[in-house]
Amino acid sequence: MNNSILCDKRYPIEQPDDFIGREEIIWQIKDKVFSGRRNCIAIIADDGMGKSSLINYIYFEETQKNLIDNYEKNLLVLLNNAEPSSFEDFFFILHEAIYENIQLSSFLSDEIKEESQEIFSGDKGVLNAKTIFELKNLLNRLFLYLYKQEITTTILIDDIDKMTKAIGDRDKTNEKRQVAKESFKYLRSKVNDVRKCDIRYIITSKKPLKSISKECYESGFPGIFEYKTLEPFTENEIEQYLSKCNMDPEDSKYSVIRRISGGFPGILRSACKVMGEIEKEHGESSENKNISQDEFYKKVALDAANTLESQWNVSSDNEKLLYKAIAENKDYEMINSGNRDWSVELDIAINRKIIDTERLFTSEIFGYFVKHMAIITEDEPDEFKAISEDKNIIEEEKASEVQNINAAMLEQQNDILAKSNMMKDDAINMHKKTLDMLYEQNKRLFSEFVSKDSKIKSYNSTVLNRESKKEYNEYVKDVFQKYMAMNISETDGFASLSGRLTENAREVIGDENHRMLTEAELLFNVYRETDNDQSPVGVLYGKLLESLINKVALPKIKSIPLIQSSDIVLTKDGQTRLLIEWDSIYIGNLRYVMNQCRNIFEQDNYLRNKFRGIYTFDFRNKLEDIRNIRNKCDHEKKDPGDKVTVEDIEVMRDSLFGINTYDTGIIEAMVKLYNM
Structure with a gap:
């Protein structure tokens, strides 16, 4: 039976031993971030590529001991699964995460924990702060204290684009724009402040930091990072994953999992989960003949819907058109029509590992999703609109039903309904006018009474x-x-x-x-x-x-x-x-x-x-x-x-x-x- 945690998309990994691959980027993180140098790394990759699992793996104390030579003098702080509504809230969440990590640390001193407690919950601490200015000052105080204790702080932020999407986007006032810009500048300044703190960042995002917001771009925050990406799992890593899920890589029935996942960890996880459920229901026969390929694809696509929808939604309109054309075998005709140059979209798709150089989908499940589930807006060409067969049938039945209604009876009914609505509207308006008059009268009488x-x-x-x-x-x-x-x-x-x-x-x-x-x-x-x-x-x-x-x-x-x-x-x-x-x-x-x-x-x-x-x-x-x-x-x-x-x-x-x-x-x- 399959490993339920590995197949559950809610949990990236539960323990370090569950983590697979990524040796090269882990070595780069060790060399560039945990070697005493003030480097920051941003990992840019689509959802489902294993960004969260990587961040969680680094965060494990056992991993820290292996990666960081002097780990007792390093504090790792993890921010994930949070969507602050403002930068005030972001800084509070950061404070809260630092406080919790210090209190739970097995190697930081009691003195450090007491100071952290005072800064967080003291009379003039974070819990009683009213402004972003106070929150920043308290952060400065905490960072300076840790610096004097020779503690290096590494802040891990998973999905920073998600965490900051609401900041400055909802209320685009000049004041909010300025707060957002200054806050990104503040985060940048902490890396460069060699006299008062020792801060590094390891962050993940599904889109380039420059495109998070105009304020982020103008702040210079993206410029402090060295950018890395994640590759799909290799054949060897897929085999390791199957083995950890108690699935024999040599068994031919699991070859479909290799094929449809394309090495995308998130899709691989869903495929293994669905396969495990089928085996539990129908038995672990050498061939699963009780379910068709189309049904299996559909089950995996539904389980991996969040990942697939995210990959689709971050694509531009032209990228979506390209993917639809490939899914429906119309790409050759569209690309060679001469109406426009598709080279940019092709390069992006190949770099994102969505397709290969032969214009085939890396993951067959993504291709299935694009063909059968993904929606393109109504103003796109007809051949790429996703209109379901059921919807067409319903519309045809409605049209047939309307045609069978006696025209004279329908006209009579409409006339009666119109007169009824008119009388109803007149009554509502009269009642409203009466209430308005009554309100003004009672307001005047009450006001006169109050004044006297x-x-x-x-x-x-x-x-x-x-x-x-x-x-x-x-x-x-x-x-x-x-x-x-x-x-x-x-x-x-x-x-x-x-x-x-x-x-x-x-x-x-x-x-x-x-x-x-x-x-x-x-x-x-x-x-x-x-x-x-x-x-x-x-x-x-x-x-x-x-x-x-x-x-x-x-x-x-x-x-x-x-x-x-x-x-x-x-x-x-x-x-x-x-x-x-x-x-x-x-x-x-x-x-x-x-x-x-x-x-x-x-x-x-x-x-x-x-x-x-x-x-x-x-x-x-x-x-x-x-x-x-x-x-x-x-x-x-x-x-x-x-x-x-x-x-x-x-x-x-x-x-x-x-x-x-x-x-x-x-x-x-x-x-x-x-x-x-």
Whole structure:
């Protein structure tokens, strides 16, 4: 039976002995990076070529001992499976990775671990940093300390193009562009700073670093690297892989695996996995006659879909046209038509090992994928469009059905439907106009009441203790509900948040929280026009978040088996219990809970990667902003001028809902947690 780990694409390799080949590039890494020289290496290759396995192999402590002469004075830090949403988040993830590697090291001193602990979680440490400037300064402090301890730091970044794809791409403001450019410059500068740190990088990418982004190119970051590529496995290496999967390389039935993989490790892995599943189902006969070649190809292509789609998606439109033509045996006609020069695309395809010099696909599975699964957009020539036979059949059946409908009946039905829709639209518009008029009327009456009410004036002109502040917040809310009850029940609170919340978020929020959100939005829209303390608005937004924490986030967290079996304890209201025993927590407890979850989820790759994409540096900052403003809303007012402002509420709203589609707010992040 085959080795399940070697055939599982989620795990590059589990132990050093699983690694196969790559002797030449490993020797180059040893010579150029681990020999005391400040060299950096970038490995550029398509997905499925074994970049992650190589990086993981280097990271193993056993490998480090073999590659690095003075390994006790070397710290290797691995960053993988992360997609930061900003450079602030990137630097936090880097901090976190360095901290974890130092704490888990078997040879770094306790003194180094204590200093790392202080820099990461101290009062002025990473966990309390608010800006990218603070994060960089803390990195400088850590790198300088390691340098003084004569520790060389090598940072391994797997798929740096994936890690940085969202940075500077989502929000192309000048400020974001500048932050991205300066951050890439910062990474470059660490290699050249011989007086304050000793840093090297080994990174992987499926595309050249210059093409990651304009900011990366202009920063000079790509210029510090020596570029290497990975070749497909040789025949000997394929045999080694088959043997490790408990498949006899001499057995003729496994020759198909050699042929279809083309030596691409990722495709080889899928082929072995599918073959193992077939043998388990049908028995290990000398020939697998229970499954056709086409079905076998299809199963392998589906298992290797991520790799194949990646190879396809990074190809240019013209490269895709070329591959389609080769797959359909039309390449000779297309290339010799004289319409254009295909030499560039041919060179790229050969260099990427997609095809050989005879214009044959190196991997037959990639050729199968291109012919049967890959899609070319509709504006390409008809002969290269991927339109399925089933779709054609369905369309023909629909056309036949339409032709059989009586024309007169159809016209009559359309006429009735049009009149019905017109009446419906008229009714909706009339109802909307009525609500708008009612809103303006109630808003005017409420505003007049607020401007004249002596109680509200008193609350806003004097010092308030905590109890009085609570009375003020409740009083304004009660009056608002009295005047605006109809509007609260009939208004869609999501309308004012267009572009900030996804449809999925609206579904998860639910009706009860939707009403609370609507009330907060309406009160802010009206009360912001006064000069009064905006605490009543902030309290409503705070209650909305607290409700979502306890009805969406906390139940999800408690349902996860790793959390159920953990010993996470939480102290609230003077009582200490296991987290799973609490039915509700406060906003101020959420950060502690999320930090504990982050530590627990390190045991599971899937949960670890998903959670890190949710609990980001940006999330922590937004949660802290909300907590501070909520406290300001609830706590005593020591001076009449010490009030919650409209600007405070705007910060709170931006933190809750995000500024735009590309800015993930706390609520959207909790929905992602719910769906995790």
